[in-house]
Amino acid sequence: MLLHFGADELYAGIGLPEWDSAYGGGLWINRRDPAAGNLFSFQDVLKITKLAHEKEAAVYITFNSPFYPHDSVGPILRFCEKLVALAEIDGLIVSDLNFLIALGKEKLPVKIHLSSLGACTNSESVEYYGFLGVKRIILPRHLNLSEIESIVKKNRLNMEFEVFAVNDGCYFEEGFCQTSHALGPFCMTDWTPEFFPGSGKKIGKEALMKDMERFREFLWYQNNCGCSFQSEGLPNGPCSLCRFGQFRDWGVSAVKIVGREASFYRKMRSLQLVAEVMTEVRRNSTWDAVEALAKKLRNTPQYCEKGYMCYFRET
Amino acid sequence: MELAFHVRDLKQEISEHILIRHLRSFYPENVPADFGCSSEKIYRLYIGDEFCFHRLPSLKEIREFSRFSQNHTAGLTFLTPPMTDRHLEKCAPLFACLENDCPGAEVVTNDPGVLWHVRKKYPGLRLAAGRLFNKGFKDPRFVWPWDDASMSESMQNALNESTFRHRTFLEHLSSINVRRIEQDILPYGSGISRGLSDMGVSVYFPFGVVTTGRLCQAESRKGKGREKFLIREDCLRPCTHQVLELVHERFQFRLFQNGNTIYYLYPAAVLNTVFTSVEGSFRLVYQGFAL
Incomplete structure (x- = not known):
């Protein structure tokens, strides 16, 4: 469904039996609820990768827990080897520095993406993460537009960048938050x-x-405007749709639809919303035209006017 | 054991004696009587801020701190927060001043970019990895829903784990010239990373960090509508005279909010661990003066 509606890339989480037996529900293997936000088996990854690759879409698997206990790093690494060798995934999304360093030593033939939890907020961090083998950085929510422009323009020749497109804001910087979503936000x-x-x-x-x-x-x-939808059934919530024109011109490689644990409907409608704005962006439309279309599609002027729905705000 | 004081300005009175008095405002009923540091000498000053760029000292203040440090033969440690490209540019004079005026000064970095930057541009400054590098489990709402005996050994170990407990990471830090690690005591464990043999270890008290970010509720008090909850380029620092306690029945220990950051106050038993389990070469950093 996501491929049909125009996703160029898919990302997913997956659990590990060794993890479940060691930590039960006390710790999550990645940042999202394993029951709602993860694939259930290696077979699922195989199927999804095959389908995605037929459509020339990439598949990334996320291991973005803020930290991994010492004993878990080995089993996760072995599983990553399997994901790369047998399922032929295209990349891994990582935030824990220990895991990142361990992955670098393994030299798996796979792209490493730094999760937004890596909290990369400056060009020197880009260089550091590049040194650790990262090929793409997902920029955190707590940046304003001029800061994104600065980082991307200075580093786009050596690094890919991804920014948040729609859904799920975060009051604190997720990369610095040492609480667990397992207990609710x-x-x-x-x-x-x-x-x-x-x-x-x-x-x-x-x-x-x-x-x-x-x-x-x-x-x-x-919190996605109380997880609501507007009159045409599009999901409300934080977004950066108005700024896709700038992202294109600055050299951003990808935009991210957040919420892999969301309902099928919310995912589909989020993707349709983003895809329509992306079509306009690919027509080389002006920044103003992109913004006008985004606001028209949103059709929630009262929320947009408030400013609280924008991920990346400027004083 | 080295005792360090995190201060905001030189007008603050600081000594171990005052520290004990100050600590009583947080532990009204169970005040530790002895901190094992008999001397009134100030060993080291911590200045700056780990979480907010707007709370960094000015160049003039850095010069004053440097002079004070030289005159009192006290060490000087400059705490730095996560930064943007613009922040790094603005900090250049501060780093340069420290490197020139205060030989042996330390910089605590809480952002790999700041670490990388200081390492490249200011080789005369000693590098430390700050608390934001050291991820661990600190959710104040955690209650094991079953009896403790049913908690697996792995889960019990995980509550004691943090980034700095991995030797691989310490070796990585060492390879990029980091000479010290700075840490909290985890609220559900008692584990402290002992670092590597040639690495200094600092333990903060009486607060650990739960979470932080660039949005600030104190700053958002002013302004209207869309001006609130913005990342700002300027700030009048309303947080410097405002500490809030956050109360909720699910919190397993006391939480305090100061500016953009939420801290946990070590329960008395955990605070006791600070003084009984830290080794002679450790540094204790008292943070209570800086909130």
Whole structure:
């Protein structure tokens, strides 16, 4: 279905029996819920890769846990060898530096992508990750447009870049967040802030509650506007569709549709939305024309106007 | 054991005696009486910030800190946050000043790009890998849903694991001239990376880091509508006089928010581990003055 609707690349997670027996549900093998966001078997990878390659699409498998316990690195590496040799996947998406270094030593004939959890925010990091064998960097959400422009333009001859296109914002920088989605997104926890005495100018309860209201409103947008859809059935949520023209001209290689654990319908509609804007981009349309089309397709001027749906905002 | 103080400015009074008094504001009922550092001497100052570019000192302040460090024969460590290309450009005078005015100064990097940059351009500065490199399990909501006996050995070990516990990574750091690692004590474990034999080890107290990012709730208090929750190029640092405690029944330990970062306060038993399990060559970094 995703190939039919125009995906040039697919990415997926997959579990490992050794992992499940060691950690149960306590730790996830990658950043998403294994039940909803992962493929179930090696056979699935074989089938998907075959189908994708027939359509000249690439397949990437993600091992993007922020860190892997020492004993798990060996089994995951052996599994990656199998994915490369037998399933002929095109790439691995990685964030843990230990795992990245271990992969570099293995010299598998596969492209290594740095997950957004690698939190690459500057050109020197690009050089460092290149030194570790990374061929593509998925830029994190916490950059503004001019920062993306700077990184991509300076490094596009030596590195591929991917940016987020639609879905699933993140209040904290995911690469620095040491909580687990296995317990639900941490930022969505309904905590109560209390002023800590002695830390300075006191803030009253009422002001703190107002802050929390605004914070929760922002989180609502980050959480795909409460996981809602607009009137034509397209998914609401964070996006960068208006900026695809800039991404094209700066040299961004790929745009990412987030949410591999989302429903079939949400994935399909997200892809249709992105594909339509990409068609306009490939016509060499102006930045303004791309933005106008994106806003027209979105058809949620009240949300766009708020600004909270944009991944990459500029002051 | 070396004792270091993370400070914001030179007006702050700092000594081990004041540290104990200060710590009492976080541990009203269970204050450790002794920190094993009998001298009132200031061994080392930590300046700068690990999580926010806007909290870095100015060039003038860096010069003052350097002078203070020379006059008091105290070491100087400059904490740096994740940075963008523009931030790195802006930091050039700070790094250059430290390299020239303060021989032996350390730079703690929390971003591989900053590490790579300082290594290439400022070889006179000593490099340390900061806490953001050291990923581990710190979710304050974690409760094993079954009895502890049913937790596998692997899972128990995982709660004690972090990036710095992998020898391969330490060797990699060493190969790129990193001479020190900086770490928290994990909230569900007691493990501390001992580093390599030729590598310094720092342990922070009384806070560990749960999460951070470039959006800041304190800064977002001002402004209207779409001006809120923006990554900004300037900031009036409202966080310098504002610490919030975050309260929720699921939190297994106390959480504090300062600016863009959420910290956990070590439970008293964990704090005790800091003083009983760290070795003589370790450095303790008191962070409470800098929040």
